[in-house]
Amino acid sequence: MFVAAVEAGSFAAAAAKLNLTRSAVGRSIARLERRLGVRLFHRTTRSLALTEDGLTLFEHARRALGEVQLATALLDSGRHTIAGRLRVSMPVLFGRLRIAPILIRLADAHPKLELDLNFSDRLVDVVEDGFDLVVRNGQLQNWPGLIARRIASQPMRVCAAPHYLDGAGAPESLADLTGHHAVLYGRPGRVRSWLFPQPSGPATEIVPPSRMRFDDLGALRDAALGGHGLAWLPAWLIQDDVAAGRLVTVLDHLPAHAFESHALWPQSPHLPLRVRLAIDALAALVAESTFRAESGRSPASA
Template sequence: MIEQGEMLADIPLFVAAVEAGGFAPAAVRLNLSRSAVGKAVARLEARLGAKLLHRTTRTIALTEDGQVFFEHCRRGLGELQAGRAMLDAGRREVSGRLRVSMPVLFGRQCVAPVLIRLASAHPRLELDLNFSDRLVDLLEDGFDLVLRNGPLQPWPGLMVRRVAHQHMRVCAAPSYLDAMGAPRVLADLERHQAILYGRAGRVLGWRFPGEAKPATETTPPSRLRFDDLGVIRDAAVAGHGLAWLPCWLIRPELLAGRLVTVLEDLPSHVFDTHALWPQTAHLPLRVRLALDALASELPEATSPVSLCGDAPEPGRRAEGAAATEEVRS
């Protein structure tokens, strides 16, 4: 055990020597003698039974074994430093400004309540929330976090974490269904009127996943097209046609009976919500807490209810919170 402790103590000296390009500059950086650094590397080689460095009077170079060992040591030291930083941050009160950008309607209804509760629990935390459906430049615009719905394009220099799933359902007002009847299969949509989402001259089709085949996309007949989901919902409540909308948006209308879901035998289209933030060695505590709060609470806020076709299974919230991931984009 003592030998293992001594070996761990020698590793930072070995890493410093490689990064500095020699024993002498590493010794200056560490405020040690050149021989102390050299002896630490020699002890490591003896304990490992492998040559780590090629040495000349002026330079050092990693051997093949040394390169492998160095990469693992550097990553390990980085993890230790990150762990220490998180512990230090945990002893401090959360403070500072948190700048977050999010889609307008989804942000207002689902994201903002989570972050406002977080701010209420931490009086020194400042919130600066931006509601926009445009693709903001996270780095250039200076945001700590950005929430995005749907597929992501590669975005170098950013980290990504999935924080929720969203389910789409077809719905209509009871008055519309009384007059037109309820569609039973996809082919029935051709005899109905739909309220569609369109932006910049492009109309979004309705997607229905297949169990063992590619998803089916259809664009039902329509004379109403809007670029605002809230307006589409309101038009559906008023009886103007069928609408294809996320469950979180129509939940109050479903519970109140102002809307009814149809085509419930078809699986719902599901897409992800991601949080993105700048890649950094030490994530600020306020950003980490916001990510954890969103990953914990958004799955429940976006999950379908029984009236929306798919009732949440027991433990669904815990599953949603656990099924998050962090990846470099």
């Protein structure tokens, strides 16, 4: 009201501009003067002039209101157009091969969209680290203040190089795994068990004999391609190798365990359109999955 009164030249003109009464504008400015402890206007019956304190306040207040109006316009634009920076954190390999290409295509379609992608297997703090969106694999934890949406299912397959199977034979049951070498995924103090769902009860957990352990799925896949043993890997990671005959899946008659992937973002009543469309684009991964956990076959062969 103060800025409007200065720009309009009178309380009455400011009131008309703001759809208020003249007395409402006068009372508000009087309260402002009392709170600041200064006089803002020299008042006469015919004119309204700023004091030195009033001039100082006006110069800063006008700039501040301009910044607020600009920020409001940018936010409103972000709700109706795909623009601004999108910060996303994702697992390294899954992110590089499956998530980043989706977001890059989205950016190609919307030239005003900026991507800031973070590849990390550590659990980031979405709010504190300033991310709009994070993608995480595995069991979904309870994170207060975050919304989650399932975007993909990653069925796991036991596989090996053909020349390894030529020498060791192909396992036909879970009991046969104990007679094979395996390459395993593990981190200090923990090795990931291979999980096999059962019709009733918990999944069967198996850790086959191994002398090679990796904390990187890409390196584990390379070891399997080199013939160093059986590997338990996501179907999406090995699908090209299986199609080309570089790897062969085994135990396909058994149900496949699947890891779920979720997108998580801070709860907000006004989700920017760029974030909403990114979530929708990533959710299409479910439909794009080449291998399905229910059947273990590709859509083309199903």
